[in-house]
Amino acid sequence: MRPALDLATAQYIVEVAATAAFAASGVMEAARKRLDAVGVVVVACLTAFGGGTLRDLLLDRRPLFWVQHSAYLWGVFALSIAAMVAMRARHRRPTEQAIVWPDALGLGLFAATGTQLALETGWPMLAAAVIGVVTAVFGGVLRDIVCNEIPMTFRDRRPYAVCAFAGGWAVIAADALGASDAAALAAGTVVTVALRGAALQFDWRIPAWRIRD
Amino acid sequence: MRPALDLATAQYIVEVAATAAFAASGVMEAARKRLDAVGVVVVACLTAFGGGTLRDLLLDRRPLFWVQHSAYLWGVFALSIAAMVAMRARHRRPTEQAIVWPDALGLGLFAATGTQLALETGWPMLAAAVIGVVTAVFGGVLRDIVCNEIPMTFRDRRPYAVCAFAGGWAVIAADALGASDAAALAAGTVVTVALRGAALQFDWRIPAWRIRD
């Protein structure tokens, strides 16, 4: 029984699946906006790596994670080109369904790792939870900004960023209770994914601020 | 008589009021765009902290100011949630009137501190004045980009960024004349606020470039 290794392997699998899901959501949004092939690859990269890059800039971490692990960069290039060759419009709805869970796993894992890295750097709790949200969510935000849309996650009333925020606090709580890094990471990911799953299952909505202009 | 302490207290009061004014302008713009509660909080934070964060990234300063003083982060969270609970559409116009002066004070203070920090880092004059403008103005620019608008301050012909630019040069001049840091900061803030006040009072307009397409 080597649980630490198993956890690391699980983390790696989640990371790969989530990066692919983020890139796929970039490919689909780019295609919806009728970008050309270059635009599709760039938006896929921005969606997959934007949040983590912003995290690394804010925490002043170098090398950037996609520089250190440039296999991810090759993978997203390959995935976007394969998607353009293989996918057709009729595949979009099935693809959106297929990436819901890897996307939720990525939301949880990236929020948890972002929060944990910030805590290691000595950031206070709220700032650490915020950087977790930035890590998990700002790839999609940059995707929508480049595609000239108000970021979906700020207006569709579906709990998304807020699940990541809760997962970040789970990491902080686990850390304060003396849990190991691996346990805190797992706790944060599980909390985010469970909340996101419940939100989708029970069709939860975030309140919006009614306004008459 | 301890003027230095008084000045520090004055600076702190201005900083708090201006941060609240910036956050309030983010809340109002987010509400106008019918963002959900998560979007409102994010846009409020981006407006309040975006310019200073960009300054810290460009000057390579860590910890980021909202990480060092995370009370501001708590404050903006609380303010946006309170605003959503308490405010109604009919309060928007009064609120816009109420934040004109704290916003102008923030424009002046943030431009002056940005310029001063850049001078301390050894930046040349024009670059220091530019970073002052970035500090003071780019929170609002990011707010408008996320809300899918051309930034207001680049197109409404009201002097805003240009007042901050003048205030930055006042800091540079005071610094060159051997003034203390506190005096230079005060001079820059006063110049910006006076110009901004005059611009509003006398309805000054920036020339725009007429073009027939």
Place this chain on the structure above:
Amino acid sequence: MRPALDLATAQYIVEVAATAAFAASGVMEAARKRLDAVGVVVVACLTAFGGGTLRDLLLDRRPLFWVQHSAYLWGVFALSIAAMVAMRARHRRPTEQAIVWPDALGLGLFAATGTQLALETGWPMLAAAVIGVVTAVFGGVLRDIVCNEIPMTFRDRRPYAVCAFAGGWAVIAADALGASDAAALAAGTVVTVALRGAALQFDWRIPAWRIRD
């Protein structure tokens, strides 16, 4: 015969011409969007310096190049103000024609220097080529985002970023073959400019992904 010096001079001339061309494209886009004078200057700076600034942030290089060489900053300020005073709408099409070649030279030079700096920092090949593209292209991307457009280079199907990408790989190949820095820089620039020229000459198009929504 002092070829090294000549090459440095050539690089400097290209850099100046390309920075002016980038700034001019910012001025024109800002005017098209009817920004005011402040907006025109800001968008000109963003277009001219945005890509290089993002490169310096990602590579963690300080001082930023426009802080180290603040003459460029003065130059872009002067150019945007001169353009607003002197240019009229009827000059826009001629100006667009006039900047095609300096813009292509800048595309090549900035992609090559970006890639080379990344290689010096120890980045892997693909990441280095990507940062070259970011350096050369993201000024224009930021220009279009601020002007509330989907970045032109991601949707107009004209080879632009992809020429910079090829030039980056030329730098990487030259470097791997043991060429001097100057030779690698020249090779990368020439490859990009030649491809860009051929793309314009023969009206090449990038495939776009057809989609029925």
